[in-house]
Amino acid sequence: MRAWNESALRALQNQNSQWHPWQKEQLKTFLLHGFPHRKVENWKYTNVTPIAEQAFSFGENTDADIADFILPDAYRLVFINGHFAPRLSDLSGLPSAVQMTSLKNIQRDIQNELAIKKDYQTAFSLMNDALFQDGLFLQVPKDCYLEKPIHLIHLSKPTASLTMSQIRHVILLEENAKAVIFEEYQGTNGVAYFNNVVTQIKVNSAAHLELYKLQQEGDRAFHIANTSIHQNRHSQVTSGHIAMGSELSRDDLNYSLDEAGASCQLLGFYYLNDGCHVDNHTRIDHRVSHCTSQQNYKGILADKSRAVFNGKIIVQPNAKQTSAHQTNKNLILSSDAEVDTKPELEIYNDDVKCTHGATVGQLNEEAIFYLQSRGINRGAAEHLLTCAFANEVVEMLPNKVIADRIQQLVTDRLATPYCQGACCHA
Structure with a gap:
């Protein structure tokens, strides 16, 4: 933790003119607990020492060419080195009732929405609590269907080594709303940088969300993400996570099915080569009855790459007639590649249909x-x-x-x- 000492972190925190006293407390908590080590079960297969032992600073607010990344017919928000780039963004045609803006613009107004449940906290989410720079704030009102997808482009173009971005997204879908969000992370090869992303989502009754993520960070990048999604009655969420970049990547995806009839589908694919390490942790908490979840993750590994998949399904005592299914399949292209796959079922009700399966094989x-x-x-x-x-x-x-x-x-x-x-x- 020497590289992440309190005085250095306070200096980073003070660079944000919008920071709140709540963030000061989160920094204390982060410094108290420190980074996870491999004796912690959830981090057993992923070593974050390369992050913990290096001192990172915020990247510069610079310009970039996004022509290769533009998705046609979409609303677009662009972040470069963690900084919102309004000149490259495009919200034309956005319905007036929809609030979509840089989180920094309204950070002080939504403090209550920024706190993560302790169940989903990690050292990296605490760090993000204390240091986040900017991100998306989206609120889609009742009965509003966004006909175009929202494209979030995150470009890392560091002008020096050991820069970082601390990004926070807050997404609220009101009753019977519908939205499609596509997050894209791209970065420069050959230089070490660190992206730490937290996404907080609330999907209210009968709302529909499609959430896509494409991670193609640079070959020396560290990418850590923590996403928490709360779903109300008869809401539907489909997520698609694609990872094909970075030196080290960790995605924690946490779903809480809070009211009856909620359903979620998690789709994931990862392709790894060289010495790339990707760790996917999913956690689906069936808290009430008549909810469904489906997970399907697949990976292809070459060279000396390593993949981790840990999928946990929790069925609470009151969650009768739960349907929860999970699969993880891996294709190994090299004798030096390694996969650690760990499905977990934690079931406290007998009236359920739950399955899980994992395979590792060759062509x-x-x-x-x-x-x-x-x-x-x-x-x-x-x-x-x-x-x-x-x-x-x-x-x-x-x-x-x-x-x-x-x-x-x-x-x-x-x-x-x-x-x-x-x-x-x-």
Whole structure:
């Protein structure tokens, strides 16, 4: 913790002119507990020492070219090095009743919405409490359907090594509202930086939310994210998390199904190569009866990469007639790659339908032979099979425009020279 001493963190905190006394208390709590270590069960397979032992500072507010990332026909908010970029953002056509703005603009007005439940707190969320710079504030009113998706572009363009961004998103969907949100994280290769993101979401009765995340950080980046979602009666949430970047990435995705009839679907895909490490932790808390959850995560690993999947389903005593299902499937392309998959069921009611399953395997040689017998060379055959494996999840994403974009990115990544050399030999 020497690199994260109190005086240095106070100096960082004071750079935010909107900071609140509540953040001072959260900083004390963070300093008291420190970073997690590998003796902590939830961090057993992920070592955050590279973050804890380096001193990071906020990145500069700079400009960038976003032409390659623009999603057509979408509302757009752009953040560069954690700073809101209004010139590059576009909210034209946004219904007047919808409040969508930089969180920094209204930070002092929504202090009650910024506190995370202790169940979902981590060292990194406490750090974000104390230091967050900016982010999205979105409130969609009752009966409002946003016809265009909201595209959040986060670009990391550090001008020096060891810069960081502390981003906070607060999203509120009122009764019977509907929204589609696409978070995209892109960054520069060859330089170490740190993004720490907290997202807090409330989905009220009969509201529908689609939440997509594409993480393609730079190859020396650290990306830590904590998302908490609370759902009311008959609300529906679909999330799609795609991770294909960073040196170290950790995503904590926490759902609380608070009222009857709430349902959620979690879709995830990760492709890792080199020494990349990705850790996905999901936690779905069925707190009341007649709620459903479905999880489907798949990963492809090459070289010396490592993946962690920990999916926890909790069924509380009053949550009768719960339906909860979870799968995690992994495809290994290298003998040096490693997967740690740990499904967890914590069930306190007998009137439930709950399943879980996890697999780790390699490409099917019979399928490769069959394709070769049809005139397809081995490299192309392996590429077809890896893409088919990935697309089983990607094709389940409801928004076609976003799904098509992600599918093309996945296909391109699986056809890189590295993949050709590692798994597509002749």
